[in-house]
Amino acid sequence: MKARIISAFRSNFKVYFEGEIYDVNLSGNLRHFNRNVIVGDYVTFNQDDLIISELIPAKNLLIRPKIANIDQLLIIMSAKEPDFSSLLVETFLTYANSIEYVKPLVVISKIDLVSKDKLKEITNILEKLAVEYYLVNNLSGEGVEAIRGLLKGKTTAMMGQTGVGKSALINALYPAFNRRTGEYSVRGGRGRHTTREVILFPIGEETFLSDTPGFSSFTLPLQKEELPLYYPGINKYLGECFFNDCQHLSEHNCAVKEAVNEGKLAKTSYENYQKVYDEVAKQKIQY
Numbered sequence: 126m127k128a129r130i131i132s133a134f135r136s137n138f139k140v141y142f143e144g145e146i147y148d149v150n151l152s153g154n155l156r157h158f159n160r161n162v163i164v165g166d167y168v169t170f171n172q173d174d175l176i177i178s179e180l181i182p183a184k185n186l187l188i189r190p191k192i193a194n195i196d197q198l199l200i201i202m203s204a205k206e207p208d209f210s211s212l213l214v215e216t217f218l219t220y221a222n223s224i225e226y227v228k229p230l231v232v233i234s235k236i237d238l239v240s241k242d243k244l245k246e247i248t249n250i251l252e253k254l255a256v257e258y259y260l261v262n263n264l265s266g267e268g269v270e271a272i273r274g275l276l277k278g279k280t281t282a283m284m285g286q287t288g289v290g291k292s293a294l295i296n297a298l299y300p301a302f303n304r305r306t307g308e309y310s311v312r313g314g315r316g317r318h319t320t321r322e323v324i325l326f327p328i329g330e331e332t333f334l335s336d337t338p339g340f341s342s343f344t345l346p347l348q349k350e351e352l353p354l355y356y357p358g359i360n361k362y363l364g365e366c367f368f369n370d371c372q373h374l375s376e377h378n379c380a381v382k383e384a385v386n387e388g389k390l391a392k393t394s395y396e397n398y399q400k401v402y403d404e405v406a407k408q409k410i411q412y
């Protein structure tokens with residue numbers, strides 16, 4: 126029977142199958158599987174002995190958050206606490222763009238904590254990146270219905286720093302799940318994460334929503350040469366520069382640099398790109 130892994134904690138797996146949740150184990154012969162079974166995977170399991178016998182190849186697989194077979198990624202970024210960071214949104218979008226069959230959407234949370242002007246500043250950046258975005262206040266519920274409308278028939282995961290309100294958004298959408306949320310702390314950093322495990326909630330026919338742990342830092346599992354393909358706002362100039370493999374750095378006749386000069390691409394986005402490029406170029410260990 127084809128079931129879906131909705132929780133994977135150590136060697137305890139829960140699968141969802143036709144409206145029921147089962148605690149299942151992996152088959153003793155782990156060599157069946159060429160990788161770890163993770164949340165979102167489809168597996169074959171036997172209802173009599175509750176053993177997973179087969180891992181069905183996934184259409185996509187994210188490393189962080191660790192989840193398989195998603196259709197959409199909600200990139201959650203708060204307007205404040207923690208502060209909005211265009212560098213981080215662009216980094217997360219780059220990651221999402223690098224994964225096949227995933228549609229990235231940006232959700233700006235905590236819009237109640239900033240002025241209208243500050244919010245305008247944020248939305249201006251997102252508009253120049255030509256990304257689909259939504260604005261929410263998870264505490265009042267403002268903007269949350271628009272998110273609900275996106276979920277039907279899809280598997281949606283969340284991605285974002287710790288404390289941006291991923292779990293709070295789930296509570297705003299589905300109070301019954303009663304997710305634990307954490308106080309925002311300026312100290313932030315490691316050890317302050319409230320959600321610790323990826324979990325997938327079945328919320329309707331073929332519809333799943335995932336809560337995920339946040340990060341305090343994120344390294345792109347990409348090579349520098351891949352950035353021009355995936356970096357938001359920049360990837361659309363692919364093939365328009367003088368050099369076919371233009372990295373948009375010191376090359377002449379570069380369409381990206383022209384776009385910056387013409388105001389079509391935000392200067393900050395281009396500067397972020399350069400920063401991310403340098404960082405990715407420096408990193409030795411790849412996932």
Ligand SMILES: Nc1nc2c(ncn2[C@@H]2O[C@H](COP(=O)(O)OP(=O)(O)OP(=O)(O)O)[C@@H](O)[C@H]2O)c(=O)[nH]1
Nearest residue numbers: 235262263288289290291292293306307319320339
């Ligand atoms: N004012 C305001 N506070 C919010 C909003 N969304 C979340 N919060 C608060 O922000 C804090 C962190 O929210 P969480 O939902 O725990 O954040 P998270 O992204 O799940 O964090 P991790 O699980 O650590 O990754 C909590 O105190 C929430 O009540 C919002 O839209 N407005």
Ligand SMILES: [Mg+2]
Nearest residue numbers: 291292319320
């Ligand atoms: Mg959480």
Ligand SMILES: [Zn+2]
Nearest residue numbers: 366371373379
């Ligand atoms: Zn270029």
